Amino acid sequence: MASLSLRNIKKAYGNNAPVIEGLNLEVGKGEFVVFVGPSGCGKSTLLRMIAGLEDITGGDLLIEGERANELHPSERGIAMVFQSYALYPHMTVGENMGFALRLSGMDKRAIKEAVGRAAEVLRITHLLDRKPAALSGGQRQRVAIGRAIVRQPKVFLFDEPLSNLDASLRVQMRIELARLHRELGTTMVYVTHDQVEAMTLGDRIAVFNAGKLEQVGPPIQLYREPRSTFVAGFLGSPKMNFLDVETAGAVAGNLQLKLGGNQSLDFGRTPVGTLPSQLTLGIRPEHVRVVPAAAGLQARVDMVENLGDTQLVHTALAGSEASFSIRMAPDAISPRVGDVVGIHIDSANALLFDRTGRALELA
Amino acid sequence: MESVLSPAASSTAPRRRKRFQSWKWAPYIFISPFVIIFAIFGAFPLIFSATLSFAQWDPAAGFGAIKWIQLDNYKFVLTDRWFWKSLGNTVYIALASGLPQHLVAIPFAAFLSTLLRGRNIVLGAYFLPFITSSVAISLIFSSLFSKDFGAINAILMSLHDHLPLIGQLLPDHKVDWLQNTEMVKPTVSFVVFWRYVGWNTVLYLAAMQTIPEDLYEAATLDGASITRQFWHITLPMIRPMMFFAVSLTLINNLQLFEEPFILLGDNGGTGQAAMTTAMYMYRTAFYFSDFGTACAISWVMFVIIAVLSYGNNRLFKLAGGED
Numbered sequence: 001m002a003s004l005s006l007r008n009i010k011k012a013y014g015n016n017a018p019v020i021e022g023l024n025l026e027v028g029k030g031e032f033v034v035f036v037g038p039s040g041c042g043k044s045t046l047l048r049m050i051a052g053l054e055d056i057t058g059g060d061l062l063i064e065g066e067r068a069n070e071l072h073p074s075e076r077g078i079a080m081v082f083q084s085y086a087l088y089p090h091m092t093v094g095e096n097m098g099f100a101l102r103l104s105g106m107d108k109r110a111i112k113e114a115v116g117r118a119a120e121v122l123r124i125t126h127l128l129d130r131k132p133a134a135l136s137g138g139q140r141q142r143v144a145i146g147r148a149i150v151r152q153p154k155v156f157l158f159d160e161p162l163s164n165l166d167a168s169l170r171v172q173m174r175i176e177l178a179r180l181h182r183e184l185g186t187t188m189v190y191v192t193h194d195q196v197e198a199m200t201l202g203d204r205i206a207v208f209n210a211g212k213l214e215q216v217g218p219p220i221q222l223y224r225e226p227r228s229t230f231v232a233g234f235l236g237s238p239k240m241n242f243l244d245v246e247t248a249g250a251v252a253g254n255l256q257l258k259l260g261g262n263q264s265l266d267f268g269r270t271p272v273g274t275l276p277s278q279l280t281l282g283i284r285p286e287h288v289r290v291v292p293a294a295a296g297l298q299a300r301v302d303m304v305e306n307l308g309d310t311q312l313v314h315t316a317l318a319g320s321e322a323s324f325s326i327r328m329a330p331d332a333i334s335p336r337v338g339d340v341v342g343i344h345i346d347s348a349n350a351l352l353f354d355r356t357g358r359a360l361e362l363a
Numbered sequence: 364m365e366s367v368l369s370p371a372a373s374s375t376a377p378r379r380r381k382r383f384q385s386w387k388w389a390p391y392i393f394i395s396p397f398v399i400i401f402a403i404f405g406a407f408p409l410i411f412s413a414t415l416s417f418a419q420w421d422p423a424a425g426f427g428a429i430k431w432i433q434l435d436n437y438k439f440v441l442t443d444r445w446f447w448k449s450l451g452n453t454v455y456i457a458l459a460s461g462l463p464q465h466l467v468a469i470p471f472a473a474f475l476s477t478l479l480r481g482r483n484i485v486l487g488a489y490f491l492p493f494i495t496s497s498v499a500i501s502l503i504f505s506s507l508f509s510k511d512f513g514a515i516n517a518i519l520m521s522l523h524d525h526l527p528l529i530g531q532l533l534p535d536h537k538v539d540w541l542q543n544t545e546m547v548k549p550t551v552s553f554v555v556f557w558r559y560v561g562w563n564t565v566l567y568l569a570a571m572q573t574i575p576e577d578l579y580e581a582a583t584l585d586g587a588s589i590t591r592q593f594w595h596i597t598l599p600m601i602r603p604m605m606f607f608a609v610s611l612t613l614i615n616n617l618q619l620f621e622e623p624f625i626l627l628g629d630n631g632g633t634g635q636a637a638m639t640t641a642m643y644m645y646r647t648a649f650y651f652s653d654f655g656t657a658c659a660i661s662w663v664m665f666v667i668i669a670v671l672s673y674g675n676n677r678l679f680k681l682a683g684g685e686d
C-alpha cells in the first residue's frame with residue numbers, strides 16, 4: 001500500500017488561476033521522494049497541502065490508504081521540518097522536541113525517554129537544556145528534525161531544510177539525513193533546490209514545472225533519459241547543451257543533421273516513427289570532446305573555468321551564439337580563450353527532442 | 364620670550380585659531396537647544412524639588428523665606444493620614460483600572476490579529492480615547508454618569524424593568540455614580556480603563572504581529588488547539604511587550620491626576636474617595652502653599668514607583684526563566 005497517494009490534486013488561491021492542477025503521485029512506504037522544480041512552481045504549496053496547512057481545492061489525498069483531505073494536520077501522522085526551523089524560542093531544546101507529546105497528554109517520564117532517544121539518534125543529547133537562541137544553525141536544524149522524529153510520524157515532510165546552512169554543513173547534514181532515512185525507514189518527502197541533494201538522497205525525484213508533474217523516476221533515469229528538454233535542462237550542472245538542428249535525411253538508420261553555419265553531423269542513430277524536420281539535440285557537457293579544429297564541429301572558446309576537479313570550457317558553435325559547454329579532465333590541456341576548436345559529440349549519449357521539447361525514442 | 368616669536372608665526376596663529384574654534388563649537392551649538400530646554404524644564408525642577416523637600420517655603424514670601432527643616436517634611440508625609448488615604452485610593456484605582464486593561468487587551472489583540480479585514484477600523488475605534496483630550500472625555504462621562512439625567516442610569520433602570528431574570532440583579536434606583544463614596548472609585552477606574560485599553564491593545568497587537576507564522580504552523584502540526592497556541596506560543600512570545608506595557612501602566616496609574624481631577628473636582632469627590640496622591644500633592648502645593656511637603660510627597664512617590672517597577676522587572680524575569 002502506498003504511504004502517500006495524491007490523486008488529481010488541485011490548488012487555487014481564491015479565484016486566481018490554479019497553482020497546481022491535476023497532480024497524480026504515489027509515494028511508496030519507506031520511500032524517499034525529492035521534489036525539485038523552478039521557484040514558484042508549487043512545491044511548497046503541495047507539501048503544505050499534504051501537511052494540512054493549506055486547503056486542498058480538488059482531488060484526493062490519501063495517507064496509508066485513508067482519505068486525509070479533511071483530517072486535522074495533527075491527525076495525519078505527518079511531521080514537517082521547516083526551512084526556518086520554526087523552533088519555539090522560549091522553550092528549551094528538550095521542551096521543543098517534547099511539545100507534541102506533552103499536548104497529547106503523555107506522561108512526563110515517557111516524554112523524557114522519547115526525547116532522549118531522538119536526541120541520541122541526532123547526537124544532541126548535550127543540548128537538551130539549551131534554548132534555540134544558543135544553538136548554531138546546524139544544531140537548530142537537528143533539533144527541528146528531532147522534533148519531527150519524536151512524534152514517530154508515518155511521513156516526514158522537509159521544505160528546503162538545509163538551504164540556510166553553509167556548504168560544508170550542508171554536505172554533513174545531507175549524509176546524516178541519508179543515514180536517518182536508512183535507520184528509521186520512514187517515508188520522506190523532501191523539497192530542495194540543490195541538485196546534489198536531489199540526486200543523492202532521493203529514491204525517486206519528482207520534477208515540477210508550473211504546477212504540473214513533469215517527470216518522476218529514479219535520479220539516474222531522470223538524468224539519462226529525461227522525457228523533456230525541461231527535465232534534461234533542470235538536472236545536471238552545467239546544464240545540458242541544446243542545439244537547434246534540421247534533419248537532412250536518414251540513410252540506413254543513420255540520421256544526418258544540419259546545424260547552423262553550414263555544418264553537418266552524422267548522428268548515427270535515428271528516431272523511431274515519423275521524423276520531424278526540426279529537432280533539438282541535447283548533449284551533456286561530459287559527453288563532448290575537444291578535437292583538432294578540422295576533425296569536428298567548429299566552435300570558438302569563450303571561457304575556461306578550472307574547478308580543480310574538472311575543467312569547464314564554454315564555447316560558441318559556428319553559426320550560433322548559444323553557449324555550449326564541455327567538461328574536461330582537470331589535467332587535460334585545455335584550449336585558450338579565442339581559439340577555434342573542433343567538437344566531437346558522442347551521439348551514443350545524445351538525445352533528440354522535437355520542437356515542443358518532448359524527447360524522441362531513438363533506435 | 365616675546366622676541367622669540369617670529370612675525371610669521373604670530374600672524375598665522377590668530378587666523379588658524381579662529382577657524383578652528385568655530386568648527387569646535389558648532390556641535391555644541393547644535394545640541395544646545397535640547398540641553399538648555401532640558402536644563403530649565405527637566406534638570407532644574409528635579410534638583411529644586413529635591414532641595415525643597417528638605418525645606419519649608421511659601422513661594423509668596425520670596426526665596427529669602429526658605430527655611431531648612433531636614434527630614435521633617437518626610438516625617439510629616441509618612442505619618443499623614445491624608446497621604447496614606449490618597450495612596451490607598453491611587454493603588455485601588457491603579458489596580459481596578461490597570462488589571463482589566465491588560466486582561467482585556469491581550470485576548471482582544473489576539474482576536475484582532477486573526478481578523479483579515481476591518482482590523483484597523485476596530486483598532487482605530489479603540490485607540491481613539493487615548494488621543495482624545497481628557498477634558499473632553501471627563502465631560503462626556505460626567506454627563507453619562509449623571510444621576511438624574513445620565514444615559515447610564517436610564518439604561519440600567521429600563522433593563523431592570525424589562526430584562527427577565529438578570530434584570531433583577533441590576534439596581535432598582537438611580538445610582539449616584541459621581542457622588543456616592545462607594546461608587547466614585549469604580550467609576551473613575553472604569554473611565555481610566557476605557558481610556559487606555561485601546562493603547563494596550565495596540566501594543567499587544569504590534570507584538571503579536573512580529574511572531575512568525577511558522578511557529579503557529581509548527582504548533583498546529585504538533586496538535587496544539589487555538590487556545591493552546593495562545594497559551595504556549597502567543598503569551599510567552601509577547602512577554603517582553605507585556606513587561607513594557609505593564610510598566611507603563613504602573614508608572615502612569617500611580618501618577619493618575621487628570622481623570623479624577625476633571626470628573627470630580629480638585630478635592631477628589633465626596634469624602635476625597637478618589638483623591639489620588641498626585642491630586643493630594645497638587646492640593647498641598649497650590650491650596651495649602653506647602654511646597655516643601657508637596658516636594659517630599661513627589662519624592663516618596665518616586666521611590667514607590669521605582670521599587671514597584673523593579674519588582675515588576677524581577678517578576679517578569681522569574682516568569683520567563685531568566686534569559
Ligand SMILES: Nc1ncnc2c1ncn2[C@@H]1O[C@H](COP(=O)(O)OP(=O)(O)OP(=O)(O)O)[C@@H](O)[C@H]1O
Pocket residue numbers: 013019037038039040041042043044045046
Ligand atoms: N497565499 C497565497 N496566495 C496566492 N498565491 C500564492 C499564495 N502562496 C503561494 N502562492 C503562489 O503559489 C505559487 C507556488 O508557490 P510555492 O511557494 O509553492 O512555490 P515553490 O515551488 O515552493 O517555490 P520556491 O522554490 O521559491 O520555494 C507561486 O506562484 C505563489 O505566488
Ligand SMILES: [Mg+2]
Pocket residue numbers: 043044045159
Ligand atoms: Mg518553497
